[in-house]
Amino acid sequence: MSDSILRMRGISKTFPGVRALDDVNLEVLRGEIHAICGENGAGKSTLMKVLSGVYPHGDYDGEITFDGQECRFGGIRDSEHRGIVIIHQELALASNLSIAENIFLGNEQATRGLIDWNRTNAAASELMRRVGLRENPVTQVLDLGVGKQQLVEIAKALSKQVKLLILDEPTAALNDDDSAHLLDLLRGLRDEGITCVIISHKLNEVLDIADRVTILRDGKTITTLDAEGLTENRIISGMVGRDLDHRFPPREPKIGDEVFRVEDWSVHSPTQHGRLLVSGAGFTLHRGEIVGLAGLMGAGRTELAMSIFGRAYGTGISGRIFKDGQEIRLRSVREAIRHGIAYATEDRKKYGLNLIEDIKRNVSAAGLRKLARRGWVDDNEEYRVADTYRKSLNIKAPSVSSITGKLSGGNQQKVVLSKWIFTDPDVLILDEPTRGIDVGAKYEIYTIINRLADEGKAILLISSELPELLGLCDRIYTLSAGRITGEMPRAEATQEGLMTLMTAGQEARP
Amino acid sequence: MSVAPTNADFIVGRPPAVPDDRVPGRRRFQLNLRQSGIYIAFAAIVLLFTILTGGDMLAPQNISNIIVQNSYILILAIGMILVIISGHIDLSVGSIVAATGAVAAVLMVDHNVPWPLALLITLVIGGLIGAWQGYWVAYFGIPAFIVTLAGMLLFRAVTYTILGNRGLGPFPDEVRTLSNGFTASYLGNVGLGALGGADLFSLLVGVVAVAGIVTVQWRSRAGRVRYGQAVEPLPLFVTKIVIAGVVVMFVIIQLARFRNLPWVLVLLAGLVLGYTVLTNRAVFGRQIYAVGGNLQAATLSGVKVKSVVFWIFVNMGVLAALAGIIFAGRLNQANPTGGDQFELDAIAAAFIGGAAVQGGVGKVVGAITGGLIMGVINNGMSLIGAPSEQVMLVKGAVLLAAVAFDVWTKRRAGASR
Numbered sequence: 001m002s003d004s005i006l007r008m009r010g011i012s013k014t015f016p017g018v019r020a021l022d023d024v025n026l027e028v029l030r031g032e033i034h035a036i037c038g039e040n041g042a043g044k045s046t047l048m049k050v051l052s053g054v055y056p057h058g059d060y061d062g063e064i065t066f067d068g069q070e071c072r073f074g075g076i077r078d079s080e081h082r083g084i085v086i087i088h089q090e091l092a093l094a095s096n097l098s099i100a101e102n103i104f105l106g107n108e109q110a111t112r113g114l115i116d117w118n119r120t121n122a123a124a125s126e127l128m129r130r131v132g133l134r135e136n137p138v139t140q141v142l143d144l145g146v147g148k149q150q151l152v153e154i155a156k157a158l159s160k161q162v163k164l165l166i167l168d169e170p171t172a173a174l175n176d177d178d179s180a181h182l183l184d185l186l187r188g189l190r191d192e193g194i195t196c197v198i199i200s201h202k203l204n205e206v207l208d209i210a211d212r213v214t215i216l217r218d219g220k221t222i223t224t225l226d227a228e229g230l231t232e233n234r235i236i237s238g239m240v241g242r243d244l245d246h247r248f249p250p251r252e253p254k255i256g257d258e259v260f261r262v263e264d265w266s267v268h269s270p271t272q273h274g275r276l277l278v279s280g281a282g283f284t285l286h287r288g289e290i291v292g293l294a295g296l297m298g299a300g301r302t303e304l305a306m307s308i309f310g311r312a313y314g315t316g317i318s319g320r321i322f323k324d325g326q327e328i329r330l331r332s333v334r335e336a337i338r339h340g341i342a343y344a345t346e347d348r349k350k351y352g353l354n355l356i357e358d359i360k361r362n363v364s365a366a367g368l369r370k371l372a373r374r375g376w377v378d379d380n381e382e383y384r385v386a387d388t389y390r391k392s393l394n395i396k397a398p399s400v401s402s403i404t405g406k407l408s409g410g411n412q413q414k415v416v417l418s419k420w421i422f423t424d425p426d427v428l429i430l431d432e433p434t435r436g437i438d439v440g441a442k443y444e445i446y447t448i449i450n451r452l453a454d455e456g457k458a459i460l461l462i463s464s465e466l467p468e469l470l471g472l473c474d475r476i477y478t479l480s481a482g483r484i485t486g487e488m489p490r491a492e493a494t495q496e497g498l499m500t501l502m503t504a505g506q507e508a509r510p
Numbered sequence: 511m512s513v514a515p516t517n518a519d520f521i522v523g524r525p526p527a528v529p530d531d532r533v534p535g536r537r538r539f540q541l542n543l544r545q546s547g548i549y550i551a552f553a554a555i556v557l558l559f560t561i562l563t564g565g566d567m568l569a570p571q572n573i574s575n576i577i578v579q580n581s582y583i584l585i586l587a588i589g590m591i592l593v594i595i596s597g598h599i600d601l602s603v604g605s606i607v608a609a610t611g612a613v614a615a616v617l618m619v620d621h622n623v624p625w626p627l628a629l630l631i632t633l634v635i636g637g638l639i640g641a642w643q644g645y646w647v648a649y650f651g652i653p654a655f656i657v658t659l660a661g662m663l664l665f666r667a668v669t670y671t672i673l674g675n676r677g678l679g680p681f682p683d684e685v686r687t688l689s690n691g692f693t694a695s696y697l698g699n700v701g702l703g704a705l706g707g708a709d710l711f712s713l714l715v716g717v718v719a720v721a722g723i724v725t726v727q728w729r730s731r732a733g734r735v736r737y738g739q740a741v742e743p744l745p746l747f748v749t750k751i752v753i754a755g756v757v758v759m760f761v762i763i764q765l766a767r768f769r770n771l772p773w774v775l776v777l778l779a780g781l782v783l784g785y786t787v788l789t790n791r792a793v794f795g796r797q798i799y800a801v802g803g804n805l806q807a808a809t810l811s812g813v814k815v816k817s818v819v820f821w822i823f824v825n826m827g828v829l830a831a832l833a834g835i836i837f838a839g840r841l842n843q844a845n846p847t848g849g850d851q852f853e854l855d856a857i858a859a860a861f862i863g864g865a866a867v868q869g870g871v872g873k874v875v876g877a878i879t880g881g882l883i884m885g886v887i888n889n890g891m892s893l894i895g896a897p898s899e900q901v902m903l904v905k906g907a908v909l910l911a912a913v914a915f916d917v918w919t920k921r922r923a924g925a926s927r
Contacts, residue, residue, distance in 0.1 A: 312810055334812040343810065351810055354803035356870050365800055366811040372793050379791065380737045387738075399740060419811070 005030040005195050006051075006164060011062035013046055013055060020046045021060070022219040028164070033186060033196045035206040035227070037235050038216035039438035044199045047216070048166050052086040053079040067163065083163030087153045087170065095142035099133075100124035102141055103156045127155040131185055147178030154185065165189065166197045169436075171205060175296045175464075183209045201438070203232040215239055240440050248471035249443065251450040255474065256287030258325070259458045260341075260427045265319030267300070267307040267482075277303045277314060279482040285427060285458035290449065292473035293462045294498050300482040301462045302346055305429045309343035310336035323426070337366060342425035344416050346432035346462070348409075352416045355405030359397060360386035362404050362415050367422040389418035393448060410441025417448060428452060429460045434468065446472060466495045478502045547915060548864055552879050552886075559890030566893055567886075570768035573761060578690060578840070580885035581774035582607065582833035584878055586856035587863070588785050589829035591877035592822050594860045595789075597802040597869025598647060598654035600823070602661030603856055606830035607849030608669040610636050611838030615678040618685070625682045633831045639665065640827020641820070648819035662853070670846050679843030688777070689839030692770040708766035715771060716762030719779075720755045727751055774836060778878075781829075785874045798822060802869030858905070859884060862912040883908065 006028040013021040021043045028034045038044050050060050053073030064071045066082055073079045076086075093102050100121045109120040124137040133151040141149060150170060157165055167186075171179040179202075186196050186209060200206050206213060207230060215222040215238040222238050236247075261284045269275040278300045285291050295301045306313035308321065310333035321328055323339055330336045336343075345351040353362050363386040364371055371382050386400040393414045397407060404415055413433060420428060430449065434442045449472060453459055463469050469476050476493050478486040478501035486501035560567040586603050593600045610632050617628040639661075646657040680686075697710040727747075734741050741747070765771055789795040797818045800808040809815050833852070838844040863880030865872035884905055891901045 309810075310812075332812075332814075333810060334814065337812045345810060350804075351806045354800055354807055354870065356803050356866075357799065361796070361799070364796075365807070365813075368793050368796055375793050376791050377793060377796060380733045380739070383734075383739050384737050401740075 003030050004028060005067060007065040008047070008051065009063050009065075011047065011050055011060060011064075013043075013050060013060040020219050021050070024062075024216065024219070024221050026214055026221065027224070028195060028197060029212070031190060031193055031195055032211040033190055033198060033209055035210035035213045036197060036199050036216060037201075037203070037206060037213055037239055039239055039440055042216040042239070042438075043219040044216055045168060046219075048086055048168060048197070048199065051079070052076055052084055052166065080160055083161055084166070085157040085160055085162045085164070086166040087150075087157060087168065089169040091146075091149050091153055093141045093149055093152060096140060098138045098140055099128065099135060099144075099152050099155075100137035102152055103127060103137075103159050105156070107159060123159070124155070127158050130158060131155045132181065145178070147174050147181070150174065150178070150182060151185070154189075162194060164195045164197065166199075168199045169201065170198065171200065171202060175298065177296075179205065201436070203235050206235065207232065236439055239438075247439075247443065247467075249447045249450055251453070253288065253290075253474050254454065255289045256456060258284055259287050259323065260285040261322040262308060263320045263322070265304065265308070265321075266317070267303055267314035268316035270313070270315045277482050278307065281319075281479070281482070281484045283460075283477050283484065283487075285460060287426075287456045287458055288453050289475065290453050290459040290461055290473045292469035292476035293460060293479060294466065294469055294476055294502055295462075295479035296464075296502055299479045299502065301479055302431055303482075304479065305343055305431055305460070305462060308336075309333060309341060309429065312343070337423050337425075340424070340426035341429070342366075342420035342423055342427070343429040344420050344431060344433060346435060348412050348416050352419075353404050353412060356403065358401045358403055359390065359395065359407075359415055360400040363389055363400070363418045363422060366419050367424075370422070385422060386418070389414075389421070393418055394444060408438075408441070410437040410444065413437055413441070413445060414448070417445070421452070425457065427458045427460070429462070431462045432464065433461070434463070434465070442468075466498055469493075469498070470495065478504075480504050545864075547919075548862070548876055548879050548883075548912070551912070552883050555883055555886055555890075559886060559893070563890060563893045567890055568760075568764065570764040572889065572893070573764045574692075574768050574772060576882075576885050576889050577775050577778075578772050579889070580881060581689075581772075581778060582837040582840075583852060583855045583859065583885070584778055584881045585781065585829050585833040585836070586852055587859035587877040587881040588781055588874055589826035590853075590856040591860045591863065591865055591872045591874055592785075592789070592798055593654070593826055594857070594865045595802045595869060595872045596798050596819055596822050597805070598819065598822070599857065600643070600654065600658045600661075600826050601853050601857075602643065602658040602665055603826065603830045603833075604849040604852035604854075605662045605665035605669065606636060606639055606827060607834040607837055607852055608844075608846065609639070609665040609672070610831035610834035611844040611848055612669050612672040612678065612846070614685075614835050614838060615681070615844035616672060618682055619678055619680070625684050629685070629835060632835055633828050636827040636829075636831020636834070637824050638827070640824040640830075643827070644820035644823030647823060648816040654823075669848075673844060673846045675846060677841075677843040677845045679838075679841075681839050681842055685835065685839040686842060688773050689836045691773050693773065693776070695770060702763070702767070705763070705767060708763060709770045710766075712762060712766035712770045716759050716766075719762070720758050723754055723758070724751055782874060782878055789874055794818070794821070799870055802871075804870070855881070855884060858909050862909055864912075864916060866916070867913075880912070 004027050006026070008024065008026040011021050011024040012019070024043065024047055026047065036044050036047070049055050051064065053075050056074045057072035066084065071082065094105065097105070103124045104120055109116050109123060121137045128135065128137060131151045131154050133148055133155065135144065135148065141152060144152070154165070170182060174182065183205065186198070190196060198206070198210065207227060210227045212224055213227055213230060213235060214224040215235060217239060225234070263282045265278055265281045266276065267278040269277050281304055283291070293301055303313055307317050308330065310330045311317055312333055321330060328339055330339060330341065349355060354365065360382050364382050368377060371377050371385065383400060389395065390397065390400050395411050395414045395418070397411060404412055407415070417433070433449070434445050437445065449459060449461065461469065461473060470490065470493055474490055476488050476490065476498065477484055478498055480502050485504045488497065556567065566572060586607070590600060590603065613635055614628055614632040617623040617631060618625055623631070643657050643661050646652045647654045693711060695709050695711065697714070699707040700710045700713070702708050731741055731747060789798065797808065797813045800811065800813055801815050801818050805815060834849065837848060841848070859881035860872060860877045861867070861880070862883055863872070863876030863878070865877065887904055887908065888901060891904065
């Protein structure tokens with residue numbers, strides 16, 4: 001058990017102007033699950049790209065020894081040939097092909113140039129059984145959920161006789177059930193002798209599954225620790241280089257009058273006819289209040305929020321919305337914005353930002369009319385407004401003319417928040433505002449949320465991270481299978497209590 | 511050319527706050543090159559043909575010819591760049607040029623409708639054609655490629671239906687003047703020493719235009735400074751302004767020595783100015799970029815994306831009708847085969863001018879420059895007597911090279927992260 005399968009020594013990698021990796025050392029023991037933790041930009045992904053040959057030998061300094069031999073990979077094919085397979089955060093599957101075709105993509109089971117479909121599908125079924133994926137191998141990948149797609153990726157890796165499996169944020173997009181299944185699977189693979197390297201922001205998972213943990217910070221190895229007896233706070237302090245006594249900034253809630261109420265809200269699926277996604281949901285928000293909305297993936301949280309936000313999602317929407325006691329109708333996003341409602345999406349790259357444009361044009365996108373007179377935009381004023389947010393929200397960029405696509409996740413999220421704060425909303429719906437953001441930036445986002453509440457805005461916070469809801473919210477609703485299943489003040493809420501309500505009534509789903 | 515709005519903040523950035531977001535010096539230069547590459551290429555091509563033709567390229571009559579011969583493609587390119595920025599394409603503009611030219615001819619020749627009314631009706635019909643296509647693209651959700659491919663056939667069919675197999679003309683003098691004519695010698699001539707006589711009015715227009723460019727650029731710069739924004743260094747700014755002024759004055763002097771200002775140049779200058787301001791400063795213009803850059807994000811920011819796309823196609827239709835009138839007026843007859851493959855020239859102009867296939871990127875001045883590059887190649891190669899297959903070969907290579915350069919610089923910028 002104690003011999004090492006992988007040793008990376010003195011790895012340095014420089015991009016023009018940036019030293020991404022600086023003398024990094026990593027030793028992975030045969031048959032262990034080794035976690036790598038670090039803030040975004042700490043160099044985790046770069047290190048894995050060096051290991052898997054994305055950056056070929058000669059592009060970096062240092063040496064890699066795998067399975068007793070020094071490696072000089074010229075590309076991914078070389079590293080895969082040696083049994084090193086990397087599964088990226090964004091899955092690389094061809095969604096219009098079948099499971100079996102994906103598993104053997106680039107490695108087709110052919111006889112004399114023609115694909116042997118029986119052999120392909122039979123071999124795929126065997127691999128799918130090993131990863132616990134109960135589907136027909138000819139099913140198209142686009143019909144699978146993210147969790148099952150992840151399993152297809154792992155089956156694909158197994159088909160390549162993998163010795164070292166690298167997973168980059170494998171559970172970021174998974175719900176708790178799928179995550180648990182995946183982690184079980186990794187334990188099973190470890191018992192079969194496959195070594196795993198896992199990159200994750202979810203520290204509870206890391207502690208749950210890893211045998212050892214290596215912490216990176218600013219492109220340097222900080223330490224490698226045994227997971228036995230390790231605590232989240234110990235990892236966090238290694239990652240950020242300081243003790244985080246308080247992961248959540250303190251706040252004195254000053255809760256005012258009711259500002260927003262939704263009653264009997266129902267939403268149908270736009271793609272599957274007649275399927276009810278949200279059913280009779282209702283909630284209230286008060287000025288200066290942070291209200292949490294807890295629910296598993298697929299519970300209908302985003303569908304509820306987006307349908308309220310000017311019917312941006314769903315069909316067959318019914319229900320009533322009250323703002324300051326008056327019933328209002330929100331038939332378009334523009335009407336919602338005009339009524340002081342803002343919705344910051346859970347997927348900032350896909351739905352939140354124009355990544356090819358700069359910061360200032362993204363900040364002004366939803367409130368452009370405030371900067372315009374008779375249809376003409378004052379771009380100096382736009383610059384000033386954006387620069388104000390850059391300073392007050394601490395967006396780390398050389399100037400507001402920097403392209404948003406090149407910013408880190410935390411800074412992109414601050415741009416999204418700036419955009420919505422600029423519309424001067426009374427009600428802010430924040431959907432997973434800290435997803436994929438490192439610990440330091442999360443704290444900043446929390447501070448911003450608190451500040452907005454202190455200004456008298458009502459916040460509806462949707463989050464998959466229960467500690468986050470418990471740390472920030474004054475009140476928490478639980479949503480399960482499209483229904484509100486509970487409401488708790490913070491003082492009474494516990495993770496276990498919330499989880500019970502979040503899983504309540506799952507079987508009743510139509 | 512250098513009146514193109516430049517993103518000065520890439521040339522002089524503030525000291526970076528964090529290493530992650532640091533913009534290394536080399537990439538700053540590349541970004542700059544990516545934006546100005548098109549103008550440098552244009553200058554190089556003009557220089558090349560000037561040498562090859564022994565100076566005939568820049569002769570007064572030839573400059574006038576280049577402008578008049580390419581005017582309708584440049585007008586189409588202005589509409590096309592907006593369509594492409596929004597992430598769509600329009601393959602039907604050549605057929606719309608023919609159809610609207612036919613409509614204008616029928617109105618003026620067969621029915622003796624007064625020319626101003628006929629032009630107005632033609633432009634409205636162009637707008638209706640655009641609205642038809644915009645409806646299918648924006649509200650019905652059919653890809654623009656399909657809708658406008660169908661439109662290419664439909665409106666060619668309409669043209670044949672209207673004209674049969676004949677050309678229809680001649681047009682009233684006023685329409686021919688707009689297409690082919692020149693400003694009159696309102697103020698008489700002045701002597702320019704060795705260059706001979708030149709039209710005073712044209713020269714004054716040139717001086718006013720240069721003064722306008724200097725004033726606008728200076729005020730814009732002063733505004734940025736007042737708001738504490740980064741601006742390019744003063745020597746660079748002055749150099750650019752001087753180059754722009756010299757180029758404009760050179761073209762004007764050459765035109766003043768020939769037959770004064772072509773009316774289409776006056777029209778084009780107005781269109782370029784108007785659409786540049788529209789894309790940079792108007793809420794509608796900003797929304798075009800937002801829609802092309804990220805459709806979903808624009809939708810969730812309250813942009814009425816369907817309406818934006820619809821109006822872009824209406825605008826394309828109106829500009830295609832304008833091009834149709836000018837093209838027909840120049841030939842002095844509407845022709846059933848007219849405007850064939852104009853769409854390809856307009857699309858090529860937009861992409862040579864720096865538009866991105868994915869949408870969200872592009873500038874009006876870039877598209878005009880792209881169109882002029884093609885026009886100069888056409889003109890220069892015919893001056894040196896190159897056969898048409900060589901002209902096609904060179905134009906194809908230039909289009910490919912321009913987009914390849916764009917992709918390459920983008921990849922370099924991405925890889926150095």
